[in-house]
Amino acid sequence: MVTASIQARMGSTRLPGKVLLSxxxxxxxxxxxxxxxxxSSVDHIVFTIGDESPNEAIIKWCDxxxxxxVVGPEEDxxxxxxxxxxxxGDGTLVRVTGDCPFVPPSEIDRLVDRHSGNGETYTSNATDRMPVGTAVDVLDRSVLRELAERGETHPAVPLRxxxxxxxxxxDDSAAWAELGAAHTAVDTPADYWALVDAVRAVGLDPREVTEWVAENR
Incomplete structure (x- = not known):
């Protein structure tokens, strides 16, 4: 079974508290x-929250x-x-970040399906061709354990x-790579307001938002 693990923390140099913006x-x-x-491929959803005190706001929102x-080391x-x-207790983890409100569900399903059939331990669409904000990582429990045994603190960078x-x-997606110039992650105030404008113009569909940002940002 598959757990989607959404990493979230309040700390951000460019836009503090971005994961709780509306x-x-x-x-x-x-x-x-x-x-x-x-x-459809996801069985469970868990927010994974850093243990620094500002993140109490995320914990309270979850409650x-x-x-x-879960709450764990901020930097690990x-x-x-x-x-x-x-x-x-699941065996497969889908890693997504809490500042990517328009990550496509279709990419989650595509990558989980690809991962289940390729016999590898890590499958991702994270390339420079994809729009920022669409990244999905799929990992086996075994590779997470091996990374920890080697003293790593990031679940994807060594694998990439x-x-x-x-x-x-x-394995990136040609259908989304054609919109590779778009940026739909909430990294800066400008990113946030661009997404607010996009949603006002076209609604909440990830594809339509990404297309609007690619054309108007």
Whole structure:
């Protein structure tokens, strides 16, 4: 079974608190959750939250809305995502970030399907061709454990940098790469307001938002 693990923290140099900003009345991380929920391949959704005190706001939001979460080391993303799998007992993890409210559910399903049939330990669409904000990582529990044993703290960077060593498949989507100039992650104030304008113009569909941003940003 598959756990979607949404990493979230309040700290951000360029836009503090961005994961709790509102877009059309929904928190950024709630939109991410909705994308994961819309993916037919996902069985469980867990927010993985850093343990610094400002993140209490995310914890309270999860509690108020009945969402599952784990709390782990702020700077050790690998440890936090492993806690998500420990909570659900699943064998496969989908990693998405809490500042990507328009990550396509279709990409989650495509990559989980590709991962289940390729016999590898890591499958991702994270390339320079894809729009920023569409990245999805799919990982086996076993590779997360091996990364931890080697002292790594990031669940994806080593796998992307040494794909042959780790058995990684990097598989971007031609359908989304044609919009590669778009930026739909909430990284800066300008990103946030562009998404607010996009949603006002076309609604909340990830494809339509990405197309609007590509044409108007």
């Amino acid at each position: 877009i059309r009345g929904r928190r950024t991380i709630d939109l991410v959750r909705q994308r994961c929920e819309a993916a 108020r809305n009945g969402h599952r979460y 993303l690998l440890a936090r995502h492993r806690l998500s799998l420990d909570q659900t 940098e040494s794909p042959d060593e780790w058995g990684s498949v990097i």
